[in-house]
Amino acid sequence: MSKFSSVENTQKERKKNNVKKGLAVGLGLVSVFSFFLPYMQFVFKDTTYLVSGFQLATAKGFRVHGPELSGLVTIPLLTRIAVIAGVLFAAAGILLLFFKKPVLAGFAYVLSGVTPLIVLISTASIQTAVTQLNISKISISYLWPFLFVLIGGIACAVLSIWTQGAEKLAESIFLVFSCVSIGSVILITIYIFAAGSPAIMQIGLGQFLFGKEWNAEAGTFGILPLILSSIAGTVGAILLGVPVGILTAVFLAETAKPQVARLVHPAIELLAGIPSVVYGFFGMLVIVPAIRSFPPFQNNTIGDSLLAAILILAIMVLPTIVSVTETSLKAVPQAYREASLALGATPVITIFKVSIPAARSGILAGVILGVGRAIGETMAVIMVAGNVANMPSLLGTVRLLTTGIAMEMSYASGLHREALFAIGLVLFVFIMIVNISFTFLSRRGVQMDAR
Incomplete structure (x- = not known):
């Protein structure tokens, strides 16, 4: 009787799996067929283009007629590649299911479902190109085949992997969600490089990075003052904020009485929750007048300056440094402290020679x-820095990379707009270099401790 029940359950499971495979194959076929259906709609003033995925992949571009200029707006290469890849990955998922490779089929379907997001990102350059023709009325609509490829790809992946059992499905879902952050970084990286590279190529890398003048009306785009001001502001904020933040965290984790810690913690959390515009108001109404009226600085500054930006940024980085450092210090095993004290070290020496080095990676x-x-x-920086693209001076007005983008993006067009995207690319690369450098130093420190 038990063998009969086992066989019956196996047959039921096979039928369920066959249904799942059939649904996955059917949805995959619809995804492939949607390649030939209206995929997106572009409206440029009075001209409407209703295009399929096939047309996006093969057409030369869109003929656009502006009030003064007309031209052929080409379809980005990344858009073509993404549309074709969506079809190929969907077809690969169907074939892999027929060859009884459901896990590989699931990953192929996931990749197929991601391609519409790449299309969404890459078609933004079409809008930029049309704007250069002095056309402001632009609309891009994504139709149901576009949405179906996105949603259907995920559904097919789930159905394919589900045929291997609920455990395998759960593991795959965990893996997919763990890859979301990596995929997000990749998508952002692709978009930033695709949007910022053309301006750098047109202006010239040396002129763009080392030029000392930024004048959009004259077509001069040099961001050396912005780069140096950003570096100076960041370094100054870290030099002021890191010691204060670390010592505050040491106080909270090592020496503060519980009653005092209960008072300090809410203040730190409040600093983390204050909107940046409020910090800007505080800087504009308190820090800037204080700098302007400070006796040694009188007649040398209007108050809006690099110094004001450094001070406001130093305050803004405190909550992050304090919270992470405190958590890292509390994670140090108590046995480390007890061993140090047992060897005759004072509590202060134990903090600086044992606790802080042990928590170095977290700090x-x-x-x-x-x-x-x-x-x-x-x-906050916009409100206190003065926003003039000068070479950095402690008491002089400056413009940082981020403020340059925020102040001019609303009215920029053509090469000016692309140059702002290029600033974003420089800022992105700068942050990557900083993160990689700190990661290298952290790993090197861990290796030295292991030795």
């Missing part, structure tokens, strides 16, 4: 996050 992580906050801050 570096807090510093990295603080650097990211300082580099990427925009609104």
Whole structure:
């Protein structure tokens, strides 16, 4: 009787799996067929283009007629590749299911479902190109085949892997979601490089990075003052904020009484929750007048300056550094401290010779996050830095990379707009270099400790 029940359950499971495979294959076929259906709609003023995926992959571009200029707006190569890849991956998923490779089929379907996101990102350059023809009325609509490839790809992947059992499905879902962050970084990287590279190629890498003048009306785009101001502002904020943040974390984790810690913690959390525009108001109404009226600085500054930006950024990075450092210090085993004290070390020596070195990797992580906050801050800096593209001077007005993008993007067009995207690319590369450097130093420190 038990053997009969086992056979019956096996047959039921096979039928369910066959249904799942059939649904996955059917949805995959629809994804392939949607390649030939209306995929996107572009409206440029009074001209409408309803295009299929096949047309996106094969057409030369869109003929656009502006009030003064007309031209052929080419379809980005990345868009063509993404549309074709969506079809190929969907077809590969169907074939892999027939060859009884459901896990590989699932990954192929996932890749097929990701391709519409790449199309979404890459078609933004079409809007930029049309804007150069002085056409402001632009609309891009994504139709149901576009959405079906996105949703259907994920559904097919789930159905394919589900045929291997619920455990395998759960493992695959965990893997997919763990890859979301990596995929997001890859998509952002692709978009930033695709949007910023053309301007750098047109202006010239040397002229763009080392030019000392930024004048969009004259077509001069040199961002050396912005780069140096961003570096100076970030370094100054870290030099002021890191010691204060680490010592505050040491106080909270090592020496503070519980009653005092209960008072300090809410204040740190409040600093983390204050919007950046409020920091900007504080800087504009308190820090800037204080700098302007400070006796040694009188008649040498209007208050809006690099110094004001450094001070406001130093305050803004504190919550991140304090919270991460405190968590790292509390994670140090208590046995380390007891061993140090047993050897005759004082509590202060134990903190600086044992606890802080043991928590070094976590402290570096807090510093990295603080650097990211300082580099990427925009609104507060706009309100206190003066926003003039001058070479950095402690008491002079400056413009940082982020503020340059935020102030001009709303009205920029053509090469000017592409140059702002190129600033974003430089900022992105700068942050990557900082993160990689801190990661290298952290690993090197761990290796030295192991030796």
